[in-house]
Amino acid sequence: MVYAILFISLLVGVPVAFAIVAALIYFMATGALPYHPRIVATEMFGGINSFPLLAIPLFVLAGELMNASGITRRIIAFSIVIVGRLRAGLALVNIWASVVFAGLSGSAVADTSAIGRVFIPEMERAGYRRDFAAALTAASSVIGPIIPPSIPVIIYALTVGGVSVPALFLAGVVPGLLLAIFLSAYVMVVVGRVKTGGPSDRAALAEIPSQGKALLGGIIPLLMPVFVVGAIILGVVTPTEAASFAVVYALFVGVVLYREVGLRDLPAIFANSMRDSAIILIIIAAVSAANWLLTYNRVPNMLTDWVIGNVDSKFVFLLLIIVLFLFVGLFLEGIAAMLVLVPIVHPIAVSLGVDPVHFGIIVIFNLMIGLITPPLGLCLFVAEGVANVGMARLVRQIMPFFLVELAVLVLITFVPETVIALPRLLGF
Numbered sequence: 001m002v003y004a005i006l007f008i009s010l011l012v013g014v015p016v017a018f019a020i021v022a023a024l025i026y027f028m029a030t031g032a033l034p035y036h037p038r039i040v041a042t043e044m045f046g047g048i049n050s051f052p053l054l055a056i057p058l059f060v061l062a063g064e065l066m067n068a069s070g071i072t073r074r075i076i077a078f079s080i081v082i083v084g085r086l087r088a089g090l091a092l093v094n095i096w097a098s099v100v101f102a103g104l105s106g107s108a109v110a111d112t113s114a115i116g117r118v119f120i121p122e123m124e125r126a127g128y129r130r131d132f133a134a135a136l137t138a139a140s141s142v143i144g145p146i147i148p149p150s151i152p153v154i155i156y157a158l159t160v161g162g163v164s165v166p167a168l169f170l171a172g173v174v175p176g177l178l179l180a181i182f183l184s185a186y187v188m189v190v191v192g193r194v195k196t197g198g199p200s201d202r203a204a205l206a207e208i209p210s211q212g213k214a215l216l217g218g219i220i221p222l223l224m225p226v227f228v229v230g231a232i233i234l235g236v237v238t239p240t241e242a243a244s245f246a247v248v249y250a251l252f253v254g255v256v257l258y259r260e261v262g263l264r265d266l267p268a269i270f271a272n273s274m275r276d277s278a279i280i281l282i283i284i285a286a287v288s289a290a291n292w293l294l295t296y297n298r299v300p301n302m303l304t305d306w307v308i309g310n311v312d313s314k315f316v317f318l319l320l321i322i323v324l325f326l327f328v329g330l331f332l333e334g335i336a337a338m339l340v341l342v343p344i345v346h347p348i349a350v351s352l353g354v355d356p357v358h359f360g361i362i363v364i365f366n367l368m369i370g371l372i373t374p375p376l377g378l379c380l381f382v383a384e385g386v387a388n389v390g391m392a393r394l395v396r397q398i399m400p401f402f403l404v405e406l407a408v409l410v411l412i413t414f415v416p417e418t419v420i421a422l423p424r425l426l427g428f
Contacts, residue, residue, distance in 0.1 A: 047288020058243030069254035078218020329370020
């Protein structure tokens with residue numbers, strides 16, 4: 001009955017957090033064990049009563065401020081100057097703009113929305129198929145939570161404990177760049193089939209009156225992740241303190257430097273940030289209560305004993321993890337899936353000799369792919385909302401991108417040096 005409540009709630013559209021809480025309360029109220037529903041509230045509060053978690057709303061606020069500062073068009077202009085001359089120039093700009101944007105928002109959904117609104121119509125005007133442009137925007141947005149700073153990385157580190165946030169930040173750099181390179185190679189190969197006419201991609205360069213100014217306009221937003229991640233890596237600040245600096249920097253850029261954010265704009269920006277932060281934190285709170293119940297009943301211990309007794313190969317275990325998280329990502333939001341499953345599978349991975357930092361990036365990368373897989377991929381819904389091409393057409397176009405991202409996932413999973421070499425090089 002507990003699982004029935006959970007699955008039915010999810011199917012009818014009840015938010016993940018409330019579905020979990022409803023199932024927990026029913027179990028505690030009717031179960032044979034002496035639980036009390038009040039424990040749900042206690043464990044939920046305990047799950048978010050953490051100073052490091054303050055980094056999440058602060059990074060969300062910093063991203064909102066930077067988005068409101070008019071940086072999207074500056075990032076696109078910067079990317080056009082860098083890669084716009086190449087074959088499939090506008091498609092490449094879409095991908096590498098996501099790389100730049102990743103250092104600001106750390107959110108794939110925000111990336112899809114901000115870049116998609118500008119770039120999907122622009123690519124269509126240049127002769128690209130609209131459904132292809134929408135699929136490319138959604139696929140490239142997966143880079144956002146992988147390249148630092150990243151909200152999923154902070155949540156992962158807090159979930160497992162003992163894993164360094166700076167090490168995870170550094171570990172995400174190469175996989176994020178590899179994803180951008182693989183996507184770029186794919187669009188350069190298929191550009192002849194998806195571009196049906198229109199002006200040359202290089203024509204976009206003619207619309208930028210000053211390429212030097214465009215480069216400068218892109219470098220200023222890029223400095224924020226450099227300062228934030230650099231300060232964390234050097235041990236100068238904690239992730240929470242770095243997030244506070246990011247907010248101050250974003251305020252300075254928007255209010256003083258670009259002057260595109262006024263005092264009258266701040267209430268709406270703060271309200272949006274509070275809403276987005278609340279969604280993340282209520283999921284963390286609900287899953288914390290669920291994890292307490294699982295731990296109390298020794299479910300992780302039993303599962304660990306079973307896996308160790310039946311799976312003696314690290315290779316097989318990692319293959320099973322890929323399949324598990326890809327399947328879960330079809331139906332469950334990434335952060336919720338991470339909070340539910342990581343406390344169970346992380347100890348198993350460590351016991352089999354998998355590097356904790358390497359495993360963290362595998363999990364995050366895996367779940368971020370779920371953002372572009374039907375039926376519940378959030379980035380798919382955002383891209384379709386912007387492009388209005390129909391979900392069926394968009395899903396057909398997204399499948400080749402899914403295979404490209406799956407290839408990168410397999411690469412970083414079974415070639416650990418692609419993930420852990422940079423953190424080790426810098427002493428983590």
